[in-house]
Amino acid sequence: MCANSCGVHGNGVSQVILALVLTLFDSVHGDGRHWEQAPLGSRPHSVTITEFGAVGDGKTLNTLPFQNAVFYVRSFADKGGAQLYVPKGRWLTGSFNLTSHLTLFLEEEAVIIATKDSSQWPIAEPLPSYGQGLDLPGPRHRSLINGYNLSDVVITGNNGVIDGQGSIWWDWFHSHELNHSRPHLVEFLHSEEIVISNLTFLDSPAWSIHPVYCSNVKVHNVTIKTSLDAPLTDGIVPDSCSNMSIEDSNISVSHDAISLKSGWDKYGISFGRPVSDIHISRVDLQASSGAALAFGSEMSGGISDIHANHIRIRSSSKGISFRTSPGRGGYIEEVVVADVEMNGVHVAIEFTGNWSSHPDDHFDPSDLPVIDQITLKNMEGTNISFAGVLSGIDGDPFTAICLSNLNFSIANLAPSTSWFCSDISGYSESVFPEPCSQLHKPSTNSSICFSLSSYSALAVA
Numbered sequence: 001m002c003a004n005s006c007g008v009h010g011n012g013v014s015q016v017i018l019a020l021v022l023t024l025f026d027s028v029h030g031d032g033r034h035w036e037q038a039p040l041g042s043r044p045h046s047v048t049i050t051e052f053g054a055v056g057d058g059k060t061l062n063t064l065p066f067q068n069a070v071f072y073v074r075s076f077a078d079k080g081g082a083q084l085y086v087p088k089g090r091w092l093t094g095s096f097n098l099t100s101h102l103t104l105f106l107e108e109e110a111v112i113i114a115t116k117d118s119s120q121w122p123i124a125e126p127l128p129s130y131g132q133g134l135d136l137p138g139p140r141h142r143s144l145i146n147g148y149n150l151s152d153v154v155i156t157g158n159n160g161v162i163d164g165q166g167s168i169w170w171d172w173f174h175s176h177e178l179n180h181s182r183p184h185l186v187e188f189l190h191s192e193e194i195v196i197s198n199l200t201f202l203d204s205p206a207w208s209i210h211p212v213y214c215s216n217v218k219v220h221n222v223t224i225k226t227s228l229d230a231p232l233t234d235g236i237v238p239d240s241c242s243n244m245s246i247e248d249s250n251i252s253v254s255h256d257a258i259s260l261k262s263g264w265d266k267y268g269i270s271f272g273r274p275v276s277d278i279h280i281s282r283v284d285l286q287a288s289s290g291a292a293l294a295f296g297s298e299m300s301g302g303i304s305d306i307h308a309n310h311i312r313i314r315s316s317s318k319g320i321s322f323r324t325s326p327g328r329g330g331y332i333e334e335v336v337v338a339d340v341e342m343n344g345v346h347v348a349i350e351f352t353g354n355w356s357s358h359p360d361d362h363f364d365p366s367d368l369p370v371i372d373q374i375t376l377k378n379m380e381g382t383n384i385s386f387a388g389v390l391s392g393i394d395g396d397p398f399t400a401i402c403l404s405n406l407n408f409s410i411a412n413l414a415p416s417t418s419w420f421c422s423d424i425s426g427y428s429e430s431v432f433p434e435p436c437s438q439l440h441k442p443s444t445n446s447s448i449c450f451s452l453s454s455y456s457a458l459a460v461a
């Protein structure tokens with residue numbers, strides 16, 4: 001009944017009529033109370049998804065009710081906005097857009113379920129800073145929940161769930177049946193004042209939360225899980241955003257749990273939008289085949305001013321990973337990661353200058369990245385296979401890489417084989433096992449480091 005053409009453009013007239021009818025109704029019930037009792041939260045008005053014909057039986061497709069509800073909420077933009085309340089139930093839907101001054105609230109045992117019908121996931125142009133989709137060249141599927149050019153949006157609840165039913169997309173990925181790059185669960189573009197909190201995100205087709213070209217974003221108290229053998233599912237990907245925080249969250253995915261990005265090769269260089277001023281705190285991360293906390297590899301717009309602390313990492317392939325490649329350009333600098341506990345991690349710290357995925361063959365290998373001023377401090381690891389594999393780029397060494405107060409218990413291997421370093425320089429103090437000589441030259445001291453007041457000096461004092 002509703003193919004991928006339905007929505008604001010396809011059904012403009014009926015939506016205007018619906019909005020008028022509902023506005024009349026709302027003026028009768030002037031205080032914003034409606035058919036079902038929904039808590040008002042911080043918005044002066046509230047509507048419930050059932051008012052728009054949604055059925056929470058897990059079978060009825062509710063794409064149009066979600067689109068109509070959001071369209072209706074637009075009429076509250078200059079009245080403090082409105083809450084869209086999703087009660088207990090299983091609400092199957094395709095992709096829909098949000099609007100400004102909206103709170104999407106999922107009640108306890110409310111589950112928004114993504115349809116497995118790929119025709120309900122419209123196609124959009126690739127991001128300008130990437131030039132291509134990530135799975136395939138060309139356009140990509142829109143995400144389940146999208147925000148374009150919005151401000152003041154909250155997605156929250158009483159631990160409701162957003163379930164991407166991603167396994168069908170993972171099968172299409174493996175069997176090369178995808179026509180376009182896979183969709184994410186939640187994506188915001190060019191938006192500001194965004195809060196995502198108190199929810200669980202399950203089995204995204206690709207990434208779970210992807211803000212791009214955004215500012216003032218807060219992700220708080222979310223749980224994100226995907227099957228640990230899914231292909232390349234990331235948790236939260238702050239992408240060319242500034243002023244974002246990620247706190248009190250628990251992420252367990254197949255690829256990177258948190259990955260900071262800013263565009264791909266010449267597309268990212270010319271778009272030129274860094275990811276900066278990002279704060280990550282009190283997170284519990286698992287990345288079965290990727291890194292718990294990753295920087296890049298798409299970093300062509302630059303990555304800087306990143307503060308991450310109080311991080312638990314368990315059963316992961318890589319702990320903290322910095323990735324780039326000739327052709328990326330850009331920079332990763334002014335990063336401090338502190339107070340980390342790891343258990344069951346293959347490589348605790350990774351720097352790699354040869355992450356060779358490229359959007360196309362037009363990259364210029366002389367676009368060399370700058371990796372400088374990165375401090376990793378106060379870490380304890382048990383059951384670690386390799387403490388650090390640190391490889392810069394030949395002719396473009398990574399500099400001021402500083403390690404302080406690290407203690408890794410290496411499983412199964414002699415500690416003397418636990419660090420590998422090339423094309424890298426920096427400083428270290430109180431690191432066990434003893435790191436490679438590039439990081440403890442007698443001629444360097446902690447003054448080259450970002451955000452490091454010497455641990456040894458403190459210990460002596």
Ligand SMILES: *[C@@H]1O[C@H](CO)[C@@H](O)[C@H](O)[C@H]1NC(C)=O
Pocket residue numbers: 006007008009067096097146148
């Ligand atoms: C969602 O927003 C995009 C960008 O404005 C637009 O192209 C698309 O038609 C919208 N979809 C719906 C269903 O309104």
Ligand SMILES: *[C@@H]1O[C@H](CO)[C@@H](O)[C@H](O)[C@H]1NC(C)=O
Pocket residue numbers: 148149190
């Ligand atoms: C959103 O804003 C960007 C940058 O200002 C602009 O290029 C784009 O056309 C806008 N998109 C929509 C859907 O309004």
Ligand SMILES: *[C@@H]1O[C@H](CO)[C@@H](O)[C@H](O)[C@H]1NC(C)=O
Pocket residue numbers: 157158159160198199221248
């Ligand atoms: C996290 O969210 C759950 C509901 O999803 C709530 O019960 C809990 O109190 C929240 N915790 C914090 C610290 O906000």
Ligand SMILES: *[C@@H]1O[C@H](CO)[C@@H](O)[C@H](O)[C@H]1NC(C)=O
Pocket residue numbers: 118119172177178179
């Ligand atoms: C790919 O496109 C073909 C032809 O339109 C269609 O039959 C198939 O369902 C599409 N596959 C996916 C995964 O969307």
Ligand SMILES: *[C@@H]1O[C@H](CO)[C@@H](O)[C@H](O)[C@H]1NC(C)=O
Pocket residue numbers: 154156157195197198221
């Ligand atoms: C998350 O839940 C906690 C505990 O119920 C509540 O204090 C907080 O305000 C909620 N956050 C949002 C953004 O609703």
Ligand SMILES: *[C@@H]1O[C@H](CO)[C@@H](O)[C@H](O)[C@H]1NC(C)=O
Pocket residue numbers: 193215216217218243
């Ligand atoms: C950063 O974002 C938060 C909201 O998440 C906001 O309160 C704060 O003012 C912003 N800081 C700056 C410097 O814009």
Ligand SMILES: *[C@@H]1O[C@H](CO)[C@@H](O)[C@H](O)[C@H]1NC(C)=O
Pocket residue numbers: 250251284
């Ligand atoms: C995160 O989830 C895992 C597995 O569900 C659990 O063992 C761990 O205690 C959780 N961490 C926090 C901080 O809630």
Ligand SMILES: *[C@@H]1O[C@H](CO)[C@@H](O)[C@H](O)[C@H]1NC(C)=O
Pocket residue numbers: 315316343344345383411
């Ligand atoms: C060490 O970590 C590996 C990988 O996570 C895990 O398979 C193994 O069981 C762990 N060993 C111990 C003794 O905890």
Ligand SMILES: *[C@@H]1O[C@H](CO)[C@@H](O)[C@H](O)[C@H]1NC(C)=O
Pocket residue numbers: 351352354389391
């Ligand atoms: C790239 O780096 C990895 C270690 O990070 C190493 O195993 C591999 O041989 C390198 N490849 C090239 C082409 O230098």
Ligand SMILES: *[C@@H]1O[C@H](CO)[C@@H](O)[C@H](O)[C@H]1NC(C)=O
Pocket residue numbers: 382407408409432
């Ligand atoms: C490293 O931690 C272990 C416990 O995991 C402890 O026994 C050892 O003394 C610590 N080593 C240093 C140099 O702090």
Ligand SMILES: *[C@@H]1O[C@H](CO)[C@@H](O)[C@H](O)[C@H]1NC(C)=O
Pocket residue numbers: 444445446447
């Ligand atoms: C550290 O190095 C800087 C620059 O090389 C030098 O000015 C400073 O005196 C040194 N500090 C110590 C404590 O050696």
